[in-house]
Amino acid sequence: MSEVKKNGEPLEDSQATVHKKEKHPPGLYLLFFTEMWERFSYYGMRGILTLYLTTAFISGGLGFDASSAAMIYGCFTGFVYFTPLIGGYLSDNYLGQRKAILIGGVTMAIGQFTLFSSQSRTALYIGLLLLILGNGFFKPNISNLVGQLYTKNDPRKDSAFTIFYMGINIGSFFAPLICGTLAENWMAVKEGGQVISYGYRYGFLAAAIGMIIGQLLFNALAQKYLGDIGKYPATKDKTGHVVENKPLTKKEKQRVTVIFILTAFCVFFWAAFEQAGTSLTIYTKDFINRNVGGFEIPVSWFQSLNPFFVVTLGPVFAALWVKLSKREKGDLTVPQKMGMALVLVAVGFLCMVGAVLQRGGAEDMTVKASVIWLIFTYFFHTVAELSLSPVGLSMVSKLSPPKLTSLLMGVWLSASFIANLVGGVIASKLDSFGHMQIFGGIAAVTFLLGLILLTVNKKLVKMME
Numbered sequence: 001m002s003e004v005k006k007n008g009e010p011l012e013d014s015q016a017t018v019h020k021k022e023k024h025p026p027g028l029y030l031l032f033f034t035e036m037w038e039r040f041s042y043y044g045m046r047g048i049l050t051l052y053l054t055t056a057f058i059s060g061g062l063g064f065d066a067s068s069a070a071m072i073y074g075c076f077t078g079f080v081y082f083t084p085l086i087g088g089y090l091s092d093n094y095l096g097q098r099k100a101i102l103i104g105g106v107t108m109a110i111g112q113f114t115l116f117s118s119q120s121r122t123a124l125y126i127g128l129l130l131l132i133l134g135n136g137f138f139k140p141n142i143s144n145l146v147g148q149l150y151t152k153n154d155p156r157k158d159s160a161f162t163i164f165y166m167g168i169n170i171g172s173f174f175a176p177l178i179c180g181t182l183a184e185n186w187m188a189v190k191e192g193g194q195v196i197s198y199g200y201r202y203g204f205l206a207a208a209i210g211m212i213i214g215q216l217l218f219n220a221l222a223q224k225y226l227g228d229i230g231k232y233p234a235t236k237d238k239t240g241h242v243v244e245n246k247p248l249t250k251k252e253k254q255r256v257t258v259i260f261i262l263t264a265f266c267v268f269f270w271a272a273f274e275q276a277g278t279s280l281t282i283y284t285k286d287f288i289n290r291n292v293g294g295f296e297i298p299v300s301w302f303q304s305l306n307p308f309f310v311v312t313l314g315p316v317f318a319a320l321w322v323k324l325s326k327r328e329k330g331d332l333t334v335p336q337k338m339g340m341a342l343v344l345v346a347v348g349f350l351c352m353v354g355a356v357l358q359r360g361g362a363e364d365m366t367v368k369a370s371v372i373w374l375i376f377t378y379f380f381h382t383v384a385e386l387s388l389s390p391v392g393l394s395m396v397s398k399l400s401p402p403k404l405t406s407l408l409m410g411v412w413l414s415a416s417f418i419a420n421l422v423g424g425v426i427a428s429k430l431d432s433f434g435h436m437q438i439f440g441g442i443a444a445v446t447f448l449l450g451l452i453l454l455t456v457n458k459k460l461v462k463m464m465e
């Protein structure tokens with residue numbers, strides 16, 4: 001039944017559409033759950049990877065020394081964000097997003113099974129390579145499908161990507177807990193309370209099963225909830241004839257340039273943010289007082305703080321973007337949101353500076369800083385992440401010319417490729433440069449970049465129009 005005003009007249013078309021458009025299409029939730037399982041698989045295996053690499057062979061690991069393990073971990077977490085450039089290109093031109101997601105998901109499941117199949121370095125390298133390749137097909141295309149559920153400039157897009165992002169983080173919240181517990185506890189072989197051998201392989205098995213659940217769900221329900229979206233490559237029609245072969249217009253080129261500029265700023269954001277797995281973890285282990293009422297919080301648990309904050313704050317942000325978009329002057333602009341994110345990540349690092357100051361440069365390892373500093377750091381980093389990461393996905397889907405959408409999603413993700421490599425180098429200087437210099441330096445650089453972005457906001461917005 002059509003909607004009517006109180007006086008019985010039908011609502012103006014646009015009003016009725018806006019009203020109906022408040023709800024998100026069910027396809028969003030299919031993509032939400034598919035990505036949730038994929039990220040469960042990714043973060044589950046990533047969470048036990050370093051332990052698997054560094055544990056002695058006889059204890060169920062591969063016996064790498066710490067620096068080789070760090071190198072393998074850094075290259076793996078970097079290169080999973082390089083291949084989306086390739087997967088994005090192939091999807092735009094030959095495959096279409098749905099097929100690319102299937103190829104990616106199956107390749108990653110085989111990769112996880114390979115890790116499970118044998119406790120050997122050969123299986124490790126083959127498994128990691130398959131995961132890197134598979135992610136390249138999967139990651140840019142699933143994000144792109146979210147955007148395709150909406151018209152190009154639908155005001156619900158930022159909110160939709162924020163909801164999708166919560167799926168990512170529900171997966172990454174539970175993954176280390178489940179895969180880690182399997183690997184380190186349930187499947188460990190113990191004798192007299194002593195661990196003889198860990199069950200890392202079973203952690204990888206759980207990751208493989210998660211990936212398969214996601215794929216089954218996606219392929220069984222895609223036709224029902226997505227219809228024809230993502231079935232064909234953006235450049236071709238059903239019959240395989242090229243439909244998008246016009247050169248880019250001046251305006252389109254400007255928009256693509258904005259994607260590159262903002263991606264470049266975000267490299268610095270991610271390099272700072274990714275310190276969570278490296279310098280922040282090392283600092284937490286040695287210098288944060290983790291003792292709460294006689295209980296020592298394990299270092300790895302702090303990794304769940306970020307996904308926890310994403311899931312709890314996500315709904316607030318999803319609603320906020322919709323609310324702001326209804327103001328007369330509209331939502332905040334993308335460069336404003338990202339500029340704020342860079343400033344907030346700096347505020348997070350200032351909290352770490354607070355921790356360093358509290359310890360007062362003491363050599364004594366028994367002098368610890370309060371855990372509150374760290375909690376605030378992760379809080380600010382998550383607020384920053386929510387203003388940048390889902391917003392970036394949404395921005396790419398709005399600004400990309402149709403024939404380049406998946407490739408440009410790959411470009412956006414490649415910021416994490418460079419950031420993981422750069423972030424690793426920064427973290428490796430923690431001891432030689434000192435904590436104050438590293439945390440303070442990161443805060444200063446990201447703060448400055450945030451201010452620059454806020455300053456050039458108008459210019460970028462003009463290019464985006």
Ligand code: GLU
Pocket residue numbers: 039168270389412413416
């Ligand atoms: N936490 C995000 C994810 O796993 C990061 C994505 C990115 O680096 O852009 O999807």
